[in-house]
Amino acid sequence: MPYTITDACTGCTACVRKCPVGAITGERKKVHKIDPDLCIECGVCGRTCPVNGAILDQLGNACTFVKPALWPKPMISIKDCMSCNICIDACPVGCLSLSKGAGPGNNHGYPYLSDEKACIGCSFCAVECPVDAITMTAPME
C-alpha cells in the first residue's frame, strides 16, 4: 500500500521537492496526489509535510512532521559489514558510497554516508542489509 494525501493538504509542495521518485503531483495551493505505482513508501513526504494528518502512511496512520535534523541516519558496523553493496543499491537517493579500501591488511571497501544532507531516513539500507550491519539512529535534539 502506498502513502496517500488527504484533503487536509494545503498544496505547499514541500513533499514534491523531497519525493525521490517523483511520485507526487499537484498544483500549488491545491490538494496533491501520490501516484501509487511510483510510491516506494520511503515516508519522506510524511516527515516533510507541515500539516499533521495531510499524509497517511501505508497503514493509513497520519504522518507527523519531523525536523530533517532529527531524521534517523544509518550507522554502519564495519565489523559486521561484508561489502556486498546491497545498501548502496537500496538507497533511493544515492547518499551512500563505498570507501576506497579499509586500510593496510584489509582492502575491502565499506559503505559510508557520503551525502548526509541527501539522506531521507527511509531505512531501506538497514532493511535490506542481509547481516543487519546497519542501524538507523535519530540524532538527539
Next chain:
Amino acid sequence: MGKGYMGKILFVDLGKGTFQEEVVPDEVYEKYLSGQGLGAYILYDRIPKDADPLGPDNILGFVSGLLTGTGSLFTGRWMVVGKSPITGGWGDANCGGTLSPAIKRCGYDGIFIKGVSKKPVYLFVDNGKPEIRDASHLWGKDTVETEELLIKEIGKKNTRVACIGPAGERLSLIAGIANDKGRIAARSGLGAVMGSKKLKAIVLSGAKRITPRNRDEIKRLSSKLNKIVQLKLPFPSGPMTAYVGTLIGKMPTQMVQDGLLYKSLLQKWGTGSMNQMSIEMGDSPIKNWKGSNEDFGLSISKATNPDVFKEREMVKYHCYSCPLGCGGICTMPSKYDSYEETHKPEYETVLVFGGLVMNKDADSIFYLNELMNRAGMDSISAGGSIAFAIECFENGILTKDDTDGLELTWGNTEAIIALAKKIIAREGIGDLLADGPKVAAEKIGKDSINYAIQAGGQALPMHDGRNDPGFALHYSVEPTPGRHTIGAQLYYEMYQLWKKVKSLPKPKFIYHKDTKYVADKQKAIMAAACSKYNQLYNGAGLCLFGAFIGASRLPIFEWLNAATGWSKSPEEYMEIGERIQTLRQAFNIKHGVDPKNFKASERALGRPPLEKGVNKGRSVDIEKMMADYWETFGWDAESGKPTKETMDRLGLNQ
C-alpha cells in the same frame, strides 16, 4: 505481498520507437524462474526461425535474476539473451556488477529490445519511464568513457549503465556488453547484436522496491551463509599455489574437491588464484592447445602467479550482493600508464594472453585486459583468435604480407598487443580475426581450421577437457557451446547436489585419474545435473562462485521458497533447470542448428593426444559422452533433438 520478482517486462522497438509493458503471469516464473529462463520463454516464441541475428527481428533481452534484490547473497548476476551471431542459435551471456538490481529497480524483470535504429541511440529508463535518446556523441567511445559520460549526462547517483564499446559497434562477433567500467557479458557475440541495433547503451535509474515474500527468512539464511563465507583458510603464499598444482598434476589419483577451498582462494586472490596452479595441473591449455605445462614451466609461468596481480590490487571489487569479493581494481604498470586503473585481470584473460600465446610479460596482460574491457570484447575469443593467427604464421599459412608486417611468433608481446589493437579496430588482419578463430579459418582455408580451437564457433576457454573430460563434454553439448561456467566433473563435486537431490550419485572420495576418461551413464547423469543446476541458478541470478560453495551450504532452494512463497522441493527446482535447458536446445533446433556441429575441435579432445606434459596420452570419447548426455536429458541420442515426450513432459509443446 511480493514474490521477489517484479512481474513485468518492457518491450522496446527501436525501429518504431515504441514501448510496451507486459505483465508476466505467475505461472511463467513457476516454470522458468527469471533470468535466462524467462529470456528463453520470451524469445523462443518471438524470434522467427529465419531471423538474421544482426537484423531487426532478433530480440536482445537484458534480464535480472529472481533472487536479485531479495537479501540473498551472490545473486547480482544479470544476463543478456538473444539469437547468437556466432552459433546461429540460442545466445546468452552472464555478468556481475551492478546492473541486475537496476533492471528490477526500474520495475522490470527484463527489458527486451527489437528492431534497428537508424542512428546511434541509448535507452534510458527513469524509474519505469522509458525513453530513446540520441547517442551520436557516444558512438566511437570506449565502454569506460561511455559509462562516465552517461552517468554525468543523467545526473542521478543511482544510474547504472550497460554499453558496447568499439567492438560491438563494428559488429565484431566476439563483442560483449559491459557494465561497471569493464565487467563484460562477453560470450555468444551479443555485443554485435546490440551494435547491429545501433544501441550504444541501456541506462537505468530506478528506486522501486524489490519485495520478497519473507525477507526475514532470507536474511536469516544469508547471515548463516555469510559466516561460512567469512571463514578464511590459511594460504601461505602465491608461489605455494603453483606447487600445489604441480603435486596435483603428478598424482595418479584425485580427491573429491570441496568448494570451500576454492572459495578461500577466490577470496584471497580472485580467479587469478588458479593461474599458475592450473597450468601445473594440466587444466590450462598452452600454446593454442598444442603445448603442455612443460612448455610453460614454473620459471616462465611465475609471471602469472596470483601474487603478481594481487600486488597491484588497490581495492577489492564486490559485485552486487556478493560477500566474497573476488574482483579487484588494480593500478596499471608504468609502461602502460595511459590508463589509470583496470579491473584485476581474471583467470581466463591471464591465461589466453599468457600461456595460450606463450606470452610471459605480466605487465602486458594488465594492458591487454584494459584494452579488451574498453573495447567491449571477449578476451577468451580474442586470445583464441591471436593464438590461431600465431600458429598460422608459424606454419606459413599467414605471412608478413598478410599480417601487416607483424612478426607473429609465440610470445612476441609487442606483436600480440599490436594484433589485439588491430582486431579491436577491425584493421588489416584484425578484420579477419575479429569474428573469432573459426570464421577466420573459414576465410583463410588451407587446413587452418585445425588451428581454430572452438566449439560451434565459440573459442574455447582456458580449462582443458583432456584434464577434466567434463569440460570437453559441456563445451560440445551445451546449447551455448564452448562454456566453462556450466559444468565439469570438478563442478559436480563442488556443487554437492547429491546432498540435496537424493537421486543424484555421490562421487567416490578418492578415484584414479584414469576413471575420469571412462564414458559411462553415471557421468552423463552428473553432467546433466550440472546443466540443470546451472540453468536454475542463472534463473535465480546466482553466481557460479556461490554455487561452488556447495548446495548443502548455499540455501538456494530455501531462498527461492522464502522469496516466492512457493514450497517446491529441490527435485522440482531441478526440473525447472531441465525445462530451461531443453527450451534452449529446442531454440537451436527451431533455428536450424545441428547440435552435432557443436563438438569441440579435435585437438582439444586429445586427437591426437599430447606427447608430453600432465595430459600426455589423454583423449576424450566425446561422441559417446554426447550421446549419453542427450539420452539422459530425454533428447534423441543420435541427433540431440529433444523428443516429443520430453517436450510434453516439461510442458514445452503448449
